[in-house]
Amino acid sequence: MHKSKSSIRKKMKWLLISSAFILIVAIIGYTAILFGGNLVVDKEELILDATTTIETSNGQIIGKLYYENRIPVNIEEIPDHVTEAFVAVEDRRFYDHGGVDFQSVVRAVYRDIIAMAKVEGASTITQQLAKNLFLHNDKTWMRKTKEVMAAIHLEREFSKEKILELYLNEIYFGQGLYGVEAASQKFFSKPVKDLNVMEGALLAGLAKAPNGYSPVDHPEKAKARRNVVLKAMDDTGKISTEKRMSAQGKTLGLELKKNKPNPWTDSYISLVLQEAKEDYNLSNSELKRGGYRIVVNMNEKAQKIAFNKFKNGDYFPGNTKGVQGAFVMMEQDSGKIVAAIGGRDYQLGDLNRVTVNRQPGSTMKPIAVYGPAMMQEAYQPYTLIRDQKMEINGYTVTNYDGNYEGAVSIFEALIESKNASAVWLLNELGVSHAKDYLTKMDIKIPDEGLAIALGGLSEGLTPLKMAESYTSFARNGETIDSFAIDKIYDKQNDIIFQGKAFTTDVFSPQVAWNMTSILMEAVNEGTASAGEFSKALAGKTGSTQHPHVADEVKDAWFVGYTPQYVSALWMGYDTSDKEHYLTGGSEFPTKLTKAILSELDKEQTLAATFDKPENVKDLPKPIELPEELVLNADYTFGGFSLFKGKLHWTPAKDDRVVYHIYQEKEGVDERIGKVEEKNEFTVNNISIFKATSYYVVPYDPLTKREGNKSNTVTLSM
Numbered sequence: 001m002h003k004s005k006s007s008i009r010k011k012m013k014w015l016l017i018s019s020a021f022i023l024i025v026a027i028i029g030y031t032a033i034l035f036g037g038n039l040v041v042d043k044e045e046l047i048l049d050a051t052t053t054i055e056t057s058n059g060q061i062i063g064k065l066y067y068e069n070r071i072p073v074n075i076e077e078i079p080d081h082v083t084e085a086f087v088a089v090e091d092r093r094f095y096d097h098g099g100v101d102f103q104s105v106v107r108a109v110y111r112d113i114i115a116m117a118k119v120e121g122a123s124t125i126t127q128q129l130a131k132n133l134f135l136h137n138d139k140t141w142m143r144k145t146k147e148v149m150a151a152i153h154l155e156r157e158f159s160k161e162k163i164l165e166l167y168l169n170e171i172y173f174g175q176g177l178y179g180v181e182a183a184s185q186k187f188f189s190k191p192v193k194d195l196n197v198m199e200g201a202l203l204a205g206l207a208k209a210p211n212g213y214s215p216v217d218h219p220e221k222a223k224a225r226r227n228v229v230l231k232a233m234d235d236t237g238k239i240s241t242e243k244r245m246s247a248q249g250k251t252l253g254l255e256l257k258k259n260k261p262n263p264w265t266d267s268y269i270s271l272v273l274q275e276a277k278e279d280y281n282l283s284n285s286e287l288k289r290g291g292y293r294i295v296v297n298m299n300e301k302a303q304k305i306a307f308n309k310f311k312n313g314d315y316f317p318g319n320t321k322g323v324q325g326a327f328v329m330m331e332q333d334s335g336k337i338v339a340a341i342g343g344r345d346y347q348l349g350d351l352n353r354v355t356v357n358r359q360p361g362s363t364m365k366p367i368a369v370y371g372p373a374m375m376q377e378a379y380q381p382y383t384l385i386r387d388q389k390m391e392i393n394g395y396t397v398t399n400y401d402g403n404y405e406g407a408v409s410i411f412e413a414l415i416e417s418k419n420a421s422a423v424w425l426l427n428e429l430g431v432s433h434a435k436d437y438l439t440k441m442d443i444k445i446p447d448e449g450l451a452i453a454l455g456g457l458s459e460g461l462t463p464l465k466m467a468e469s470y471t472s473f474a475r476n477g478e479t480i481d482s483f484a485i486d487k488i489y490d491k492q493n494d495i496i497f498q499g500k501a502f503t504t505d506v507f508s509p510q511v512a513w514n515m516t517s518i519l520m521e522a523v524n525e526g527t528a529s530a531g532e533f534s535k536a537l538a539g540k541t542g543s544t545q546h547p548h549v550a551d552e553v554k555d556a557w558f559v560g561y562t563p564q565y566v567s568a569l570w571m572g573y574d575t576s577d578k579e580h581y582l583t584g585g586s587e588f589p590t591k592l593t594k595a596i597l598s599e600l601d602k603e604q605t606l607a608a609t610f611d612k613p614e615n616v617k618d619l620p621k622p623i624e625l626p627e628e629l630v631l632n633a634d635y636t637f638g639g640f641s642l643f644k645g646k647l648h649w650t651p652a653k654d655d656r657v658v659y660h661i662y663q664e665k666e667g668v669d670e671r672i673g674k675v676e677e678k679n680e681f682t683v684n685n686i687s688i689f690k691a692t693s694y695y696v697v698p699y700d701p702l703t704k705r706e707g708n709k710s711n712t713v714t715l716s717m
Contacts, residue, residue, distance in 0.1 A: 049067045050072050069177055071179060089228065332563075336484075354463050366414070371472070386420070397450070397454075476613050516610055643686040658700075659674070
């Protein structure tokens with residue numbers, strides 16, 4: 001009896017010790033699980049990558065950036081029947097377990113033993129989320145243990161609704177789609193909040209094997225799997241049997257959203273990405289994960305027109321293939337960039353030539369020479385300046401056509417693009433004076449020589465910068481910064497950045513209007529007359545001489561503006577060697593710009609005229625002096641003089657022409673009169689004893705220059 005009691009005590013002792021040991025081990029194990037879960041869970045992974053969209057002001061998406069194509073949604077935006085579908089087929093006891101469903105584990109093990117194979121999984125939704133977030137690259141034997149640790153940790157830290165929200169946003173649906181919202185928009189062309197029971201069940205069915213049950217590649221398998229989900233929803237009481245049977249009998253109901261390639265947007269998107277990085281410190285990496293919504297200023301019509309016109313090889317003359325080009329257009333009143341073409345056949349990641357420095361040629365003359373000059377009283381549009389071949393401090397300058405007139409007005413020098421006149425005037429102004437104005441336009445160049453007048457820069461300027469500089473004329477004397485991004489929204493749809501353009505006063509409104517008037521004439525009758533455009537346009541051409549091939553062109557330009565838009569177009573080769581040169585000059589970018597504008601005018605009416613600002617004087621048209629005056633003389637009688645001479649001549653077409661009347665004399669002829677607005681002159685006191693000769697010279701009151709004298713007539717008795 002004693003031994004029996006002793007034996008019982010020993011057994012009780014060992015039972016207590018064993019229980020205590022098991023309890024201690026359990027406590028240690030649970031503590032380890034809790035602590036281990038904290039180590040496994042990476043809080044950064046809980047912030048899911050989201051797709052950044054780039055869209056126009058009317059909501060048209062033109063580009064996406066992502067590591068994983070995901071559009072996160074809140075659990076409140078997901079209908080109950082969608083969440084119920086996932087729970088029914090993936091984890092029926094989701095709301096009853098603490099991350100690991102031990103009941104399901106036992107059932108799965110039992111069924112695996114009976115089948116002698118792996119036939120049933122036991123992972124909960126929380127475990128699947130943990131595996132996908134934190135262990136997707138973990139192939140170690142401890143992976144399942146870590147999964148359990150992480151799942152328990154998630155259940156302790158987050159509500160069931162939050163875990164389900166993370167799961168439904170994280171899950172992969174095939175076709176490069178992550179999360180229920182991206183999948184819904186792809187397969188049904190609508191947001192997840194608008195899905196019906198049948199559509200929600202289809203998405204839930206993809207969770208098990210998104211590629212194997214793809215409704216695109218395997219529609220019959222997808223339908224069968226959808227019906228399995230509907231049956232699970234019926235079994236769990238989430239839908240009625242009648243509703244389940246009705247849904248199972250229907251087709252998949254796909255309405256696939258086709259993502260058409262938009263190569264015509266690539267150049268603009270490239271500009272947007274550069275601006276996001278430089279102005280808003282948003283790297284491509286951040287954009288690919290941050291889920292931003294970037295609203296841009298692109299005008300779809302203008303962008304498509306420019307893209308299509310750049311496909312036409314007739315506008316790009318070259319001795320061999322590979323002639324490139326760049327085009328940018330901005331609103332002159334707002335600074336918004338409405339179109340950008342970084343090159344022909346441009347693809348995202350290529351060299352975006354809109355922001356590449358090129359030698360601007362004679363497009364520099366208005367901003368570096370004539371604009372600054374006309375800010376001084378001494379140099380106005382009809383002021384005469386020198387036009388002759390010259391050498392200044394070792395720098396020789398010639399006109400491109402080899403013709404010189406001795407002296408021309410600033411007006412003429414600009415519309416005919418006289419090189420000699422521009423260099424002479426820059427020398428008179430002083431390079432530092434001209435650079436002061438360039439600095440106001442945010443053009444900072446290291447050059448100090450007179451070649452600045454002709455665009456001979458050591459580093460060159462970008463098409464975008466050239467367009468910005470010409471806003472100083474389009475905007476009554478002030479420049480405006482260009483910008484492609486209008487607004488940037490974060491994942492919460494809050495505006496975090498707002499595009500804004502800054503302005504800088506450069507020229508007076510009078511100088512800006514004078515320049516517009518001159519550059520309009522350059523388009524109508526001057527070097528920019530090539531091509532056809534029936535509405536208002538002012539602009540300047542430019543070209544540069546090829547450094548390796550005599551008499552050939554390296555860069556060709558047209559920079560101009562309408563009352564609404566300012567644009568710059570460059571063309572040339574990326575490589576400037578003797579094997580690559582243009583076979584045409586600035587007439588080609590001029591024609592192409594006009595073709596783009598003409599096509600745009602069909603889509604949106606462009607202005608026919610520039611409106612003269614208030615408080616500025618209109619610039620009179622240039623006066624064309626007659627090449628030949630035919631002078632005749634008659635006699636009249638009367639007055640104090642018995643005999644008078646009457647001179648009359650053929651009138652000029654322009655009634656603003658003034659006529660100087662000269663009498664020939666030994667040494668220097670004497671001007672004896674000036675006639676305005678008529679074509680006759682009376683000579684009094686005619687001598688009856690001596691013959692006297694006269695002639696008439698037309699005079700331009702704008703340039704203060706005389707023209708060709710008439711024939712000489714003689715009065716004698």
